[in-house]
Amino acid sequence: MEQRQELLETLRDELIERVDRYKVHKMRLENPLDRDMEEQAIELENEDVIDALEDEAEEELRQVMHALERIEEGEGELCERCGEPIDARRLEVIPYATLCLDCAESEGEP
Ligand SMILES: [Zn+2]
Numbered sequence: 001m002e003q004r005q006e007l008l009e010t011l012r013d014e015l016i017e018r019v020d021r022y023k024v025h026k027m028r029l030e031n032p033l034d035r036d037m038e039e040q041a042i043e044l045e046n047e048d049v050i051d052a053l054e055d056e057a058e059e060e061l062r063q064v065m066h067a068l069e070r071i072e073e074g075e076g077e078l079c080e081r082c083g084e085p086i087d088a089r090r091l092e093v094i095p096y097a098t099l100c101l102d103c104a105e106s107e108g109e110p
Contacts, residue, residue, distance in 0.1 A: 005071050007095050008064050015061040022054040060096070067096040079103050 029047050070076045079086055079100035086100045099107065 004076065004091060004095050005068065008068050008071070011095065012061065012064045012068065015057050015064060018057045019054060019061065022050050022057065026050055026054075063096045063098070067098050070098055081107075 026047060029050070067076065070078075070080065077085055077088075077091065080098045081103040082100060084100050086097060090097055090101055097104065
C-alpha cells in the first residue's frame, strides 16, 4: 500500500499549491487598482467562487493529511470508526477515505 501513500503525498502537494494560488488570486482581487463599478461587481462574484474553491481544496487537504496520519500509524487501511478493513477498490477511487463504505454512508460522507 506504499503506492497509496505516494499518491496521497502527491495529492497533498498539489492541494497546498492550489490553496496558495487561490490566496494569491484573492489578494490581487482585494487590492483593486482603478476599476469601474461593473468590473468590481464581476470581481466580487469571482471572489465568492474562489472562496468556495479554496474551501473545497482545504477540506480535501484536511482529509488527505488525516489519511496520511492514519497510514503512518499503520491503520491506513482500517475504518477509523468500526475498525474493519476498507475495501481496496474504495481506496482506489477515494485514496483519502478513512471510513469503510457502510460507516461513510451513515455519516453522509463520500
Ligand atoms: Zn466502518
